Amino acid sequence: MPNPFNIGVIPDTAPLCDRQTELDTLKRRALDASNVTLYSPRRYGKTSLVKRVQAQLRAEHDVLTIYADLYRVTSAEEVAARISKAVYAALHRQEDLSAKAKRYLGALVNFRPVFKVNDQGEFTVSVERVGARPAGVELLASTMEYLGEFIENYDKPVHLALDEFQEITEIQKKNEIEAALREQIQHIHQASFFFIGSRRRLLLEMFASESRPFFQSTFLFKLEKLPKDDLVDYIVSRFAENGKTCDPQAAAALCDVTHCYPYYAQKTANYLFDLAESKAGAEDVQKAFDSVLKEEADFFKAVLFGLTLKEVRLLRAIAKDNTPSVFSADFAKLHEIPAFSAQKPLKKLARLDLVEQVEGDGGRYRLVDPVMATWLRLT
Numbered sequence: 001m002p003n004p005f006n007i008g009v010i011p012d013t014a015p016l017c018d019r020q021t022e023l024d025t026l027k028r029r030a031l032d033a034s035n036v037t038l039y040s041p042r043r044y045g046k047t048s049l050v051k052r053v054q055a056q057l058r059a060e061h062d063v064l065t066i067y068a069d070l071y072r073v074t075s076a077e078e079v080a081a082r083i084s085k086a087v088y089a090a091l092h093r094q095e096d097l098s099a100k101a102k103r104y105l106g107a108l109v110n111f112r113p114v115f116k117v118n119d120q121g122e123f124t125v126s127v128e129r130v131g132a133r134p135a136g137v138e139l140l141a142s143t144m145e146y147l148g149e150f151i152e153n154y155d156k157p158v159h160l161a162l163d164e165f166q167e168i169t170e171i172q173k174k175n176e177i178e179a180a181l182r183e184q185i186q187h188i189h190q191a192s193f194f195f196i197g198s199r200r201r202l203l204l205e206m207f208a209s210e211s212r213p214f215f216q217s218t219f220l221f222k223l224e225k226l227p228k229d230d231l232v233d234y235i236v237s238r239f240a241e242n243g244k245t246c247d248p249q250a251a252a253a254l255c256d257v258t259h260c261y262p263y264y265a266q267k268t269a270n271y272l273f274d275l276a277e278s279k280a281g282a283e284d285v286q287k288a289f290d291s292v293l294k295e296e297a298d299f300f301k302a303v304l305f306g307l308t309l310k311e312v313r314l315l316r317a318i319a320k321d322n323t324p325s326v327f328s329a330d331f332a333k334l335h336e337i338p339a340f341s342a343q344k345p346l347k348k349l350a351r352l353d354l355v356e357q358v359e360g361d362g363g364r365y366r367l368v369d370p371v372m373a374t375w376l377r378l379t
C-alpha cells in the first residue's frame with residue numbers, strides 16, 4: 001500500500017487538507033491582476049498552495065502561470081535568468097504545439113531558451129545568455145521590461161509566482177535589485193504577481209516599511225497552520241483511501257504533538273502509516289513522532305550551530321519557560337539571563353524567525369517552530 005503522506009510540495013493530483021478559503025481568495029486576487037505577498041513560517045504549505053492556485057488558474061481560467069523559485073539566488077543576473085527560465089518553461093508547458101508559442105520564444109531577448117530531453121525522456125528547459133550587455137542590475141531591469149512587453153502583448157491573463165522572494169535581500173546590490181524590480185513591476189497591469197516567502201521579517205520589511213520601494217504595493221496574506229478538525233479528517237480519510245485505518249483519537253493526538261504544523265503533521269502521519277499494520281492507534285503516535293524528532297535533530301542542531309552561545313541560551317530558555325516576558329525578573333533569575341543582555345540575542349532570534357511575540361499575551365515570546373521547542377525541552 002503506497003504511503004499517502006507527502007513530505008515535499010504536494011503534487012497537483014494529491015488532496016490538500018483545508019485551504020479552500022485561501023485558494024478562493026488567492027485565485028480572486030490573481031484574476032483581478034492584484035499583487036499579493038504570501039508569508040508564513042517555513043513549511044506551512046505556501047508552495048503547495050500557490051502551485052494549486054496556479055493549477056486551477058490554468059484549468060479553470062486558461063491563465064498562463066509562471067513559477068520562479070529564487071531560493072539561494074546569488075546575483076541580479078541570476079534573478080533575471082531564473083525568471084526568464086520560468087517564463088519559457090510556462091510557455092513550453094502550456095503552449096507547446098501552437099505557432100504562437102514559437103513566436104514568443106525569444107520574447108525576453110537577453111535570454112534564449114534551451115530545451116533538452118533528459119534520461120527519463122522529459123523535456124527540461126534552461127536559458128542561455130544572449131550577448132554580454134546589459135549586465136548586473138541593468139540586465140534584470142531590461143529583462144523585466146521585456147517581460148512587461150511580453151505580458152502586454154500576450155492574449156491571455158498571466159500569473160507570476162516568485163517563491164522565496166526575500167532571498168533578493170541577501171545578495172549584493174540588494175537595494176538596487178529591489179528598486180529595479182519594483183520600478184518595472186509597477187508598470188505591469190495585466191498580470192498578477194505573488195511574492196512568497198518564509199523569512200517573514202525580511203519580507204514584511206520589504207512590503208510594509210515606508211522607506212522601501214515595494215511599500216504598500218501588495219495585499220498581505222498570512223498563511224496559518226491547519227485547523228485541527230480538518231487535519232483529523234484528512235489523516236483519517238487518507239488512511240482509509242489507502243487500505244488502512246486510523247483511529248480519530250490517534251489522529252487528534254497527532255495534531256496535538258505536531259501543533260497542526262503542516263510539515264510535521266505530514267511527516268508524523270507518514271511514519272504512523274508505515275508503522276501501523278492495518279490500524280493506527282493512539283499508542284503508535286508517540287512512536288511515530290519520536291522518529292520525526294530523531295530525524296529532525298540534525299537540522300535543529302545545525303540551526304543552533306549558527307547561533308552564538310547567548311542566543312542558544314535564550315532560545316532554550318524561551319522553549320522551556322512560559323513566563324510572560326523574557327525581560328521579567330523571574331525569567332532573568334531562573335535562566336541567569338539579565339534583561340539588559342537579552343535584548344540583542346532576542347532581536348537576532350526574531351530576525352531569523354526563530355522566535356515570535358505572541359499576539360495579545362503580555363509580550364510573551366515563543367518559538368516559531370513548536371517541534372523545535374519540544375526537542376529543546378527534551379535535550
Ligand SMILES: Nc1ncnc2c1ncn2[C@@H]1O[C@H](COP(=O)(O)OP(=O)(O)OP(=O)(O)O)[C@@H](O)[C@H]1O
Pocket residue numbers: 006007008009010015016017018019040041042043044045046047048049198262263264266267
Ligand atoms: N494543505 C496541506 N495539507 C496537508 N499537508 C500540507 C498542506 N500544505 C502543506 N503541507 C505539507 O507541509 C509541508 C510543507 O509544504 P510546502 O513545501 O508547500 O511549504 P512551504 O511553506 O512552501 O515550505 P518552505 O517554507 O520550506 O518553502 C509538506 O510536507 C506538505 O506535504
Ligand SMILES: [Mg+2]
Pocket residue numbers: 046047048163
Ligand atoms: Mg516553499
